[in-house]
Amino acid sequence: MLAQELLKKIQDVVGPENCLRDEADRFCYAFDSSLLSQINNWVPDLVVRVKTTEQVATILKLANEYRVPVVPRGAGTGQCCGSVAWRGGITLDLSGMNQILSFDLENLQVVVQPGIVHAELNKALAPHGFFFPPDPGSTKMCTLGGMVAFNSSGQRSVKYGTTKQYILGLEVVLPTGEVITTGGAKSRALKSVAGYDLTGLFVGSEGTLGVVTRIRLKVLPIPEKRGLVVAFFDELEASGKAVVQIFRGRLLPSAIEIMDRTAMKAAGMYKPDLNLPDAEAMLLFEVDGSPVDVTYQAQKIAEICRQFTQRVEWTDDPKRLGELWAARGVVGAAAGRVKEGATRVYIGEDICVPVVMVPQALKKIQELSVKYNIPIVTYGHIGDGNLHAAPVINTYDQEEIEKVKKLGDEIHRMALAMEGTTTGEHGVGLTRAQYMEEELGLSLDVMRRIKKLLDPNNILNPGKMALEGE
């Protein structure tokens, strides 16, 4: 419980109507998508809805004075328990700061508040012919602030990279309440090497180093056209080899997605009219660019795939493109269908391994599924080795929960053994904190020292990312 005195002071800052004290209200903030948040009830003591940078600064100063944890939160679509107030304290709801502050499109940039939803930003940019390339699956819900906090990416990261490379500057409230602007105090430059890259340090810091209150981001011209090549493989290995040959063929698709047998089955159950054939794996290559280039790339990709399988199709017809892409689109939602009354849970869901190891990783995940008797639907971004394994369990069954924890642990350890990472794009948060000593080695110590430097009282999103060790 917060001190009454502190509560009063916060109410003076944001107004009582923006301080949610009712348990039912606060309960909504106890979860993200992670299994960990779902099996705990980490309800914040207070939810504060903020509207301005000044409010955020004042609240952080108060939190420092009273030594109360503050957890920044956007839409709560995260998968690693990053925005959950597991030690109580204040959840700072930034979703109300959702404006586009400036369109500077002649200069390829816009300035936004952190609460703007990704799809809304791209909707506003589209009429001008521009887009913000990183494309998380949660586009219709997730906020730019969350994307910055977790350095989000998605299917198109193989060509377009991650959020980080589009962030030109940030306004950040430090844990101690000072407000800084990274990337140049007043800059609208597209490129600068003045000073350390603090922008990059804050991007991906999961709300542990500061609260982002303004984002200056780079946008790109929307490609004129997109096309899709779909190939079905009888052997997982062949799919991995095809991807390598595509790169060697001097091609850079905008997305290379894989769905293994389990994912194709789930998608088929969810949407039978997809008519997916029997196969060990399905690859989807999206290409984009000028109309002639889309045809050229797609034909060349199809040709390379035919070295490994005869079942290859390509299209640039928007209708057919939508149908084929739908198979990949539904798989997240479809995963739950593979077992009656069960739910897809997020644990071990974001490993990234060297590209050539993807087929082996998929096989191993299928073996783990047998070992634990838990269905796993696996799909992901094979172009950069990022696999999303979706275990499906009965979340009311304590035994299944214990089993899936072990399963998730084995997936994470497999990724590390394969010289990969436990998290390609979802973040560390609480769920992957336990692997950081092994994964990061001595560099974790440097991270801990930076955390302590900027947040001496450890009030901002404490206990996340393994930052508290000695």
Add this chain to the structure above:
Amino acid sequence: MLAQELLKKIQDVVGPENCLRDEADRFCYAFDSSLLSQINNWVPDLVVRVKTTEQVATILKLANEYRVPVVPRGAGTGQCCGSVAWRGGITLDLSGMNQILSFDLENLQVVVQPGIVHAELNKALAPHGFFFPPDPGSTKMCTLGGMVAFNSSGQRSVKYGTTKQYILGLEVVLPTGEVITTGGAKSRALKSVAGYDLTGLFVGSEGTLGVVTRIRLKVLPIPEKRGLVVAFFDELEASGKAVVQIFRGRLLPSAIEIMDRTAMKAAGMYKPDLNLPDAEAMLLFEVDGSPVDVTYQAQKIAEICRQFTQRVEWTDDPKRLGELWAARGVVGAAAGRVKEGATRVYIGEDICVPVVMVPQALKKIQELSVKYNIPIVTYGHIGDGNLHAAPVINTYDQEEIEKVKKLGDEIHRMALAMEGTTTGEHGVGLTRAQYMEEELGLSLDVMRRIKKLLDPNNILNPGKMALEGE
């Protein structure tokens, strides 16, 4: 002078043959390309040529013990006095650590030592069909370690970005001698969000936070073809408008270069057979991709340019391409030709302004040239607003040196007034340190705190980047 005892210890680490004590040897290390280094004689007390990470670690530990400055150095091609030991001490010559340690091309990455020369790396990658995209003008000399230290880029950054986005991980010796590996202790993953982005913090830190001893970097497939569109404009404004229209036309050239009247004149004097016409500005658009796409893009760019000028040419013939590109290629070397017996100096040479402000900045630079009676040749990467202004002076004339310092200062202040940056890609070093308080505002304080955290005795490249203020 270094203590004899310290010298003896360093000789034990690297061997006496790798400790350069002779003044003539040390003198070679007193300069980079900056005017500032050329008008001072900052000779290091000792040059140490290192071969291994362990040697670097031991030397940094000794330097800490004896409180001696250490300045890391690659090829010394920098332009901001970043690798010059202005306070004496030890210059650490890393150019001998120049090996490619692993080709992991199926996984789109290689691991190199910092001393490898950029062109050598791309030469080794080319037979495999891959390249490392950032393309500094000094490609034939500059080292990857230098590119990491200064986050280098070049003509193609408008499409391919800067060095930072290709660096997957680094081995770094901290100023206190500990060795860390960023981007995952043992990772070969192409993508990861595990922990803070320390890689990004070290990239661009100009050798003030650590000495990079190993670089894991991402490579891309070489585009199949390149093409070039050249357009001559009678008005500077029109060239700026053309660039904006290209972006709005949904095109993303791999380079958009500008040469103003002064640069065209210099190139013409250097290489009369270029036959450049009379014009206020010349734009060069390079496009790359599949053969059909190169034609498509080039034609579309030419069409857009024709809205602003009739003098447009495009080619994908390698011979003609070489000729046209040569005009841009020679301008750096040609600048000195515009005044008998004079030399091009590097001061105020790397500003970056909002793209739409480029014509105005070019005009203002021409006015400053008149005001100070110093010829200035200006060219640059208009696609991201980065302008290289090259004043040409008699470096033996003290009065000219004083004048050009004032001129450089005015250029830097103009860039800041235009909401730009004093340095788009060359770095802060010593030459631009004086602008950092204004340019970075309060975030400079955070940088200073990080510097102090990691380098408590301020031994690594001290006094650079304005990191010593309170």
